[in-house]
Amino acid sequence: MNRVRFGLQARFLIVMGLAFALVVAILLLLLQRQTRMQAEVRTLSGAIIHDLFDRSLRSRGEALATELADSLVNPLYYSDLDQVGALVRNTSRQQVVSYVRVFDREGRLIHDGSVDITGYGQQMQDPLAAQAIGTQKLLMQWSPDVLDVTMPVMMGPEKIGGVRVGMSLGRVRQLESGANETLLERLAEVGKRDLGWLMLLLAGLAVIATVVAIYIQRTLVGPIRWLAQAARQIEAGDYAVERRSSVRNDEVGELIRAFGRMSESIARHDREVRHMAYTDALTGLTNRLAFRENLDHQLLAARNSGRQLALLFADMDDFKRVNDTLGHEAGDEALLQFSARIRVAVEELGGDEALLARFGGDEFVILVQAGDVREVALRLADRLVEDLGKPLMVEGREVFLGTSIGITLFPDDARDATALLKNGDIAMYQAKVAGKNCHRSYNRAMDHAVERRVHMEHELRGAWERGELRLVYQPIYRTSDRQMVGVEVLLRWQHPALGAIPPSVFIEVAEQSGLIEVIGPKVLRAACLDAIQWPMPPGAVPLFVSVNVSPRQLRSGEMADTVARCLRESGLPPSRLHLELTETAVIGDEMLAASLLDKLHRMGVKVWLDDFGTGFSGLSHLRQVPVDGVKIDKSFVADLQRDPDDLALTTAIIAMAHSLGITVVAEGIEHEVQYQLLRDRKCDLGQGYWFSRPVSSMDLVRMLGGMA
Incomplete structure (x- = not known):
């Protein structure tokens, strides 16, 4: 009977699905009942209520002014002040009406609803009066305190006067504020009720999260922590990782067993990788990386012991010509013969501790550590110039190359690896300048020679365009x-500062x-x-x-x-x-x-x-x-x-x-x-x-x- 496999992935998906469903439910409730009803309603309700009251005020003012203007046609035409007053006072009793003013066609006040009409017959002088007097149709004007609604009183096509109804903005804002307070009280009641539900759901989620955390800790976090610790051990170079057996029949069990096999494989291949990383693939010599690490180590030891070291920097002469004319395979064959001759000379004259490396291309570096390093380096350089100056047989042809060698000493010429290599390169360059296939020892004057050459090369660029070169x-x-x-x-070449250059x-x-x-x-x-x-x-x-x-x-x-x-x-x-x-x-x-x-x-x-x-x-x-x-x-x-x-x-x-x-x-x-x-x-x-x-x-x- 086949055993049903209930893997980690399935368990993890089920637990996370439940947790996700709960989180989604809580978020929906929170967003729907708290955020939407409180934040959005609080933000938007005031604007909506304000808009409603504003439109209502406009509509109410327009209706009152229109109705009153229609009612005032005959009384105003026959100058029936009692009837006019009765109509004005009836309209003034409205809660949001601040004032009512009836005026004739010239803008003189006829009635304002008061008993004595103190301003009767006087020209209206308030800031809104001018446009109100001149309007031929419904006109709404705003001031900080009132909405002034003006409606002309028409007898047929002829304007016989007008009526102004002032709608009190302060009273409207009081009504609006009351409506907002009532709405907020209702929202607060709903919020308290929803908060209870939210707390209950959060408590349930906390219980479930605790259970899930304990479960994940035992089935996933613990094994992963062990794997991470073992990985750090391997990263530090210690491949003796303790094997951890697992009887689990899920992905974590497979991972633990695979990790054990992997650590054994890494340990087995580490030596091969190091050999490849520190060895030149073509010649089998030490490469630049390994030589630099070894040089740093030897320099530290030499400082502590007070020993001298000698470095020889050798570069093949005219090697590019071999690649260009005979091809890169022939160039590789020439490099192999070249490195073999160098190896023999180093083994015979350099001492047991001498280190030979290929720096890349056609460059070779030799570190001499034993005996009188200056004398050993000179003898070795003479031998290399002689041996490497002999023809090479490449693809049935004699090839004459030779080598230029620079010699530099520690600590006489330099006290760190970078400076030592740089000085060796400078001395090698001076050997090439001297005619190639020879060696030169580094001295301080070479730095100035290199600087002069670099400066001259810089000046020579563009000399033709500047008119300094002539035929x-x-x-x-x-x-x-x-x-x-x-x-x-x-x-x-006539240089403006250096004069005539040979x-x-x-x-x-x-x-x-x-x-x-x-x-x-x-x-x-x-x-x-x-x-x-x-x-x-x-x-x-x-x-x-x-x-x-x-x-x-x-x-x-x-x-x-x-x-x-x-x-x-x-x-x-x-x-x-x-x-x-x-x-x-x-x-x-x-x-x-x-x-x-x-x-x-x-x-x-x-x-x-x-x-x-x-x-x-x-x-x-x-x-x-x-x-x-x-x-x-x-x-x-x-x-x-x-x-x-x-x-x-x-x-x-x-x-x-x-x-x-x-x-x-x-x-x-x-x-x-x-x-x-x-x-x-x-x-x-x-x-x-x-x-x-x-x-x-x-x-x-x-x-x-x-x-x-």
């Missing part, structure tokens, strides 16, 4: 006949902040607009204009569209535009560079490789990324006459470039002997202070005019 042009000559054939565009300073800031992606297209467009306006001597070849392109512009993928737009807006022939790419930018992503060069060549734009010889490529890379020309870096040209190695290398570059059909340009020619050596070795073009310093567009126009 100058350095002429490029043929070495064979010293004929000017083109110019290189150079950017200059390009080597602000161009780097623009590169690192991304502002170069905004400034670069503006420089290209302005150079094209200037070039199209330069006059050409008769028979001379129009000058080409050479514009430098930053690696960030190259990686953006929009370079070809930007060039096409500038050529279209300026009208400059594509053959007169040369773009200069740095050797390191081309080597960093040969596939992207080759695709861009192909698009530019199809437009008719020429591409030169700038600063050739300073990278690690050599001419072999020119086969994968064909260019129209290479510019020998000025560092080679400077020592041509003194250093046989530089002369030999420059000679080899010229010869091999010519064998590939590539034009060679020499930068930084400052002496005639340098020019002679380059001309003798068939260097095609040259530029430098020996030929001409950079000039403005207007000065260049004057130079061209002198060549005519």
Whole structure:
């Protein structure tokens, strides 16, 4: 036989239904008998009674005045004062009538009901008399004391006089007040009777509520309190909750049993959750959260013991290029190899207590705690720079990344975790500024350097719009006949407060902040607009204009569209535009560079490789990324006459470039002997202070005019 289950929900609904029915009954009685009959009636009855008395007064006054006017026609016409007086006195006996006045057509008093008629024949002068005398129909006028009802006495169409009946407002208000008092007495009697019923119902509700409260306490509140206490215990991290058996066959019993199973499951999974929360999913290293908690703990212990700590902040160089060119899966593979090399170095040199964590992205942090932490940190940084500078094999390709490392010490450099991490980040940034793939130790001067860089970046934003940035042009000559054939565009910044800022300073800031992606297209467009306006001597070849392109512009993928737009807006022939790419930018992503060069060549734009010889490529890379020309870096040209190695290398570059059909340009020619050596070795073009310093567009126009 199946046992009928009478669950908590059913019991609760029945009890609450009864309580609700009682509450509704009490509320209905209260609202119906108390609120509606007392509050609303008291509020509205006065207004209703007042309105009734007011309308009654108007109606009564109108009836008396009309009836009296009809009765006065003949007596007034025949001047029968006795009859007039009798009619007036009869009307004046009414309880609410204050006065009755009969007057002739000119407004003179004929009778007021008195025996001697003291004002007989006199003009009525009271405030309401003027309108009463002039009215041709029923007129009601109010004063603070009376309602004056005037009715003209008509003999056919002719007005022979009028009658005024003054209805006493004071007497009416007395009657109205009496009626209100009677109504309130009746309401009070009803209220007393209803109050008795209300108290009886409230007493019954109190008894029922007590019974329901006891019932709910035993069946619901008690178990829920136990569950809440157990939940707080779990919340505090104590999962050893005492199991509470229950034989109840209702929802609370099921809840207690389910809660017991849940607490066991939470305890079982807590260690797994903590492991996931404090571990980097990709590399398996400690993550930012766990490292920060551990760092706070170690700093507290170090303060108490007087120990030193060293923190190394490492950031992969050019990691974004891997993601952009090879994809994120390749980036993850590079991160795994990178973290494995760091782990090995830390295990070998960092000591047993060293802590390694991945902070996210391509950032890694190492905490050194044992031994001479300064010496250990320096050795570890040297090892990391060496190991991480070696190529990684990612998807069958060699990838060169390297790392920039910042080193900071506790308590020498900072006394809390936030400042320590900030200083490590600053030192790491200075390592990147120093050329990447190196390490730098934090010092106070770095804070000022960062502040200056931030200030310069802020000032550089909008410098073009403010007219602080301007273009100058350095002429490029043929070495064979010293004929000017083109110019290189150079950017200059004249700050109103800081003065002339070297390009080597602000161009780097623009590169690192991304502002170069905004400034670069503006420089290209302005150079094209200037070039199209330069006059050409008769028979001379129009000058080409050479514009430098930053690696960030190259990686953006929009370079070809930007060039096409500038050529279209300026009208400059594509053959007169040369773009200069740095050797390191081309080597960093040969596939992207080759695709861009192909698009530019199809437009008719020429591409030169700038600063050739300073990278690690050599001419072999020119086969994968064909260019129209290479510019020998000025560092080679400077020592041509003194250093046989530089002369030999420059000679080899010229010869091999010519064998590939590539034009060679020499930068930084400052002496005639340098020019002679380059001309003798068939260097095609040259530029430098020996030929001409950079000039403005207007000065260049004057130079061209002198060549005519």
